[in-house]
Structure formats: C-alpha cells, structure tokens
Amino acid sequence: xxxxxxxxxxRPGPYPELYLYQNENSEWLKVEINRLQRVVKLQYDGAESxxxxxxxxxxxxxxxxxxxxxxxxxxKFRKMRMTISSLPDNEVLEIIGGSYGVxxxxxxxxxxxxxxNFSSLWDLWKRWLGRVHSFFRVTRKTFQSLFYKPAWYDxxxxxxxxxxxxxxxxxxxxxxxxxxFGIFSAIFTGFVDLILRRRDPYLIKxxxxxxxxxxxxxxxxxxx
Numbered sequence: 001x002x003x004x005x006x007x008x009x010x011r012p013g014p015y016p017e018l019y020l021y022q023n024e025n026s027e028w029l030k031v032e033i034n035r036l037q038r039v040v041k042l043q044y045d046g047a048e049s050x051x052x053x054x055x056x057x058x059x060x061x062x063x064x065x066x067x068x069x070x071x072x073x074x075x076k077f078r079k080m081r082m083t084i085s086s087l088p089d090n091e092v093l094e095i096i097g098g099s100y101g102v103x104x105x106x107x108x109x110x111x112x113x114x115x116x117n118f119s120s121l122w123d124l125w126k127r128w129l130g131r132v133h134s135f136f137r138v139t140r141k142t143f144q145s146l147f148y149k150p151a152w153y154d155x156x157x158x159x160x161x162x163x164x165x166x167x168x169x170x171x172x173x174x175x176x177x178x179x180x181f182g183i184f185s186a187i188f189t190g191f192v193d194l195i196l197r198r199r200d201p202y203l204i205k206x207x208x209x210x211x212x213x214x215x216x217x218x219x220x221x222x223x224x
Contacts, residue, residue: 015034029043
C-alpha cells in the first residue's frame with residue numbers, strides 16, 4: 001500500500017510543521033512537529049477525535065477530544081502504526097521512538113506533497129501593511145505639526161535662543177560656536193516640548209534655527 005502525506009511548514013503556533021494523511025474514509029491523521037523541542041503531536045479526526053503528545057520518545061499526554069478527558073490511546077494508535085510508520089521523515093519517527101509500535105525508520109512507501117502555508121504569507125503581508133501604515137501615520141503627524149498654532153512659550157524659546165546666539169557671536173565673532181548653540185538649543189526645546197510640556201515638538205521653531213545654523217556652521221568650518 002502506498003501512503004501519500006501532505007506537508008505544511010512555517011505554521012504559526014507551537015508546532016511549525018504539519019504532516020496530513022487522509023484515508024479512503026475521509027478520516028484524517030495529523031502529525032504536528034516542533035523539532036527544536038523534540039515534540040510530536042499525533043491527532044486522529046474521524047469517527048472519534050483524540051490526540052497524543054510525545055516528547056523525545058516519551059508519551060506525555062493523551063486526550064479524547066470528544067469527552068475532554070485523558071484516556072489510554074495505546075490500542076487506538078497501534079491500529080494506525082503502519083500508517084504512521086510510513087511518514088517520510090526519519091527525524092520525526094525517531095522522536096516518536098517506537099511509541100504505539102511505530103517504526104523508527106521510514107518504510108519507503110510514502111510520498112510527500114508540500115503545500116504553501118498561505119496563512120504565514122498572509123501574516124507577512126499584514127506585517128508589511130502595518131509597517132506602511134505606521135510610516136504614513138508618522139509622516140502625516142509630522143506634517144500636521146508644521147501647522148500647529150504656536151504657544152507663548154514657543155516665542156519665548158525663540159527669543160532666548162536668538163539672544164544666546166547673538167551673545168556668543170558678539171563675544172569673539174565665533175560663527176561655529178554660535179551656530180552650534182543654535183542647533184543644540186533648538187533640539188533641546190524639542191525634547192522639552194515632548195517630555196515636559198507633553199506635546200509634539202513645534203517643528204517650525206526647531207527648523208528656524210537648525211537650517212540656518214547648519215548652513216552657518218558649515219561656512220564657519222570651511223572658512224575659519
């Protein structure tokens with residue numbers, strides 16, 4: 001008899017891999033795998049539904065899904081031992097380790113049909129859309145901040161920075177120091193807006209000093 005297993009990988013959840021087998025009676029046998037933890041879950045869905053969890057050759061859980069209670073499933077899974085033994089994956093058979101009479105090596109009479117896991121592709125698509133949405137949300141918020149109505153302390157900040165720039169420059173005509181003071185002070189007021197005043201920084205106030213400050217700092221760096 002030839003067995004045909006369908007293989008699905010990169011699944012979300014505790015079992016990233018899945019083997020599916022359907023018999024002539026449309027009954028399903030599922031083998032879910034977590035290779036890193038060396039755990040295999042065997043589940044049968046047909047006239048009855050039950051599953052067993054095997055970790056590194058030891059059965060750690062058996063449950064009847066219809067009653068919701070634990071149950072000794074040795075006799076039921078032994079009837080399927082040849083089907084499970086046909087699984088074309090020696091590592092999985094080794095994890096099962098002979099439980100329920102399952103062989104520890106592939107019988108060589110099964111085929112594996114891989115299936116794309118569209119749920120994981122959908123997760124990637126949603127993650128990408130989320131990043132695009134976040135980018136546009138931040139961009140929109142940034143442009144909106146250009147049109148905020150300035151508060152009285154915005155004018156106070158600009159006045160203090162302007163006086164500081166004039167004072168530093170007038171001391172020794174050092175354009176580098178004056179420009180650096182203007183740039184640093186503008187950035188500092190942005191953090192003050194964000195942390196102490198609990199509002200988005202007023203970008204026009206910051207740009208008024210950063211853009212000319214950067215230009216004059218460059219001139220001072222080149223010509224001094």
